[in-house]
Amino acid sequence: MHGELQPPRGLAFRIVEADRSTLFRRVAARFALGMVVANVGGAVFVLVLLLFVLPLPPVDDDHATRVTNVIAYVAYLAVAVPAGALWGIRLARPISGWLLDGRDPDPREQRITLLAPLRQMGVHAALWLGGLLLFVGINLTYSHRLALLVGVTVVLGGLTTCAAGYVLAERTLRPFARLALAASLPERVSLPGVTTRVLGTWALCTGVPVLGIVLIGSAQLLGVLSTPSIDRLAATAVALGGIALLVGLAALTLTASSIADPISGVRKALREVQRGRTDVEVAVYDGSEVGMLQTGFNQMVEGIRERERLRDLFGRQVGEDVARHALERGTELGGEVREVAALFVDVVGSTQLAESRPPAEVVDVLNELFCVVVEVVAEHGGAVNKFEGDAALCVFGAPLERDDPAGDALAAARDMVARLRAEVPQLDVGIGVSFGAAVAGNVGAAERFEYTVIGDPVNEAARLTELAKHEPGRVLASGSAVRAASEAEAARWRDGDARTLRGRSAPTRLWAPAVEPDPAAG
Numbered sequence: 001m002h003g004e005l006q007p008p009r010g011l012a013f014r015i016v017e018a019d020r021s022t023l024f025r026r027v028a029a030r031f032a033l034g035m036v037v038a039n040v041g042g043a044v045f046v047l048v049l050l051l052f053v054l055p056l057p058p059v060d061d062d063h064a065t066r067v068t069n070v071i072a073y074v075a076y077l078a079v080a081v082p083a084g085a086l087w088g089i090r091l092a093r094p095i096s097g098w099l100l101d102g103r104d105p106d107p108r109e110q111r112i113t114l115l116a117p118l119r120q121m122g123v124h125a126a127l128w129l130g131g132l133l134l135f136v137g138i139n140l141t142y143s144h145r146l147a148l149l150v151g152v153t154v155v156l157g158g159l160t161t162c163a164a165g166y167v168l169a170e171r172t173l174r175p176f177a178r179l180a181l182a183a184s185l186p187e188r189v190s191l192p193g194v195t196t197r198v199l200g201t202w203a204l205c206t207g208v209p210v211l212g213i214v215l216i217g218s219a220q221l222l223g224v225l226s227t228p229s230i231d232r233l234a235a236t237a238v239a240l241g242g243i244a245l246l247v248g249l250a251a252l253t254l255t256a257s258s259i260a261d262p263i264s265g266v267r268k269a270l271r272e273v274q275r276g277r278t279d280v281e282v283a284v285y286d287g288s289e290v291g292m293l294q295t296g297f298n299q300m301v302e303g304i305r306e307r308e309r310l311r312d313l314f315g316r317q318v319g320e321d322v323a324r325h326a327l328e329r330g331t332e333l334g335g336e337v338r339e340v341a342a343l344f345v346d347v348v349g350s351t352q353l354a355e356s357r358p359p360a361e362v363v364d365v366l367n368e369l370f371c372v373v374v375e376v377v378a379e380h381g382g383a384v385n386k387f388e389g390d391a392a393l394c395v396f397g398a399p400l401e402r403d404d405p406a407g408d409a410l411a412a413a414r415d416m417v418a419r420l421r422a423e424v425p426q427l428d429v430g431i432g433v434s435f436g437a438a439v440a441g442n443v444g445a446a447e448r449f450e451y452t453v454i455g456d457p458v459n460e461a462a463r464l465t466e467l468a469k470h471e472p473g474r475v476l477a478s479g480s481a482v483r484a485a486s487e488a489e490a491a492r493w494r495d496g497d498a499r500t501l502r503g504r505s506a507p508t509r510l511w512a513p514a515v516e517p518d519p520a521a522g
Helices: 017-053 062-100 106-113 116-140 142-170 174-183 194-222 228-275 289-318 320-329 349-356 359-379 403-421 458-470 479-484
Strands: 335-349 383-388 389-394 427-442 451-454 475-478 493-499 508-511
Touching: 017 062, 017 116, 017 142, 017 228, 062 116, 062 174, 106 174, 106 349, 116 142, 116 383, 142 174, 142 194, 142 228, 142 359, 228 289, 228 349, 320 335, 320 493, 335 349, 335 403, 335 451, 335 458, 335 479, 335 508, 349 359, 359 383, 359 389, 359 403, 383 451, 389 403, 403 427, 403 475, 403 479, 427 458, 451 458, 458 475, 458 508, 475 479, 479 508
Parallel strands: 427 475
Antiparallel strands: 335 389, 335 427, 383 389, 427 451, 475 508, 493 508
């Protein structure tokens, strides 16, 4: 259980009926054994204290007193242990009901399950109270002082046993609590908090035995007890001090472990989140603020998963670079003037394609086309700004600046047409490249906008694409793009005719790759 991680809630933690049955039998048997051992052990230790350690006041018939108490002790154990076991089984029925039925508990069953350690401690307290009344009543017939000493000893032993039993029960029943909390969480804390647990465990398992030493010393000073030997007082101090040390240490260790284990689990899960994993979840098995810590961590990780899904979706919709830019600098409307290169790619004969093939087949082949487009553009440092039916607008130099956006776009155009001819031969495309000043930023309304690039280079690239569809190489670039590119890339292009593009008044010098792309390249 220590430091255990769980898959995300709703994906995993459902146990089949056979496994639940096995779990219930195993945990129930361990729990019953622990509770019997705790109570019988406490009772035996109290008997040893009264018979052999504590300095008892004198009575008229010491032998008869001892025999009567031992007989009553054995008889009460013979009745109390089975009665306590049956009582515990009855308390466990609501737990076994939902657990063995293979369903989630309702709010009442969940609360009963989480409060099972406290309810079982109530059973212990009732059994010890019965023993207190029995033995005080028996010893009142012999001596009021003896009845008082026996009563105080039983109370001290009962308090210590109840506290130790609660700590054991809380740890033993943790698998049940874990299942009860897997489906839903209570609206409020159901169990004692960390401070109450630690202070309560110390008070009952360490403070009570120490109080016994104080009471014995006070009774001796007040003359309530007979004058014991120094050895008897020393034995009393050693016995009660040993209880305070051993039982207190064991109980505090278990209490500390019940707090440290979930914290360690959260720390371990946190390290996984720091490594980039968001599919982790800690098991919630505590109804106190410790469980709220576990729940809070799971909710935090769920929020991170949700943000990562949105970020991934955002990145796929607008492009990784645009998404990163938006996350780092915000998403205000407006833009800035940037020197960018625009690459426009469009399918040749798209109308005939849509007419001659089923829609699903058209989408599949377009996805093949755009897969190559995205890969090539990313390899050359650009970003696909938008898909427009069977066309795509790609931008170099925005939102991320590039040293040679024009050269990157020209190289991407050459590689793209070569790869498309090799990998998607069923489609023919035209590619146009232009370069110049454009406004890059968020356009739209406050409720809905997109990152885009607006300006003459985009329009010119689209017009060049129309002409490129009729060119053998299917790629054309503007003179502004070739002049702005590096010498190495510009040398790969040859000058052509000047034409006036549709919607423009001045002619544009057309450039094409110096060597026509090899269809086998890729």
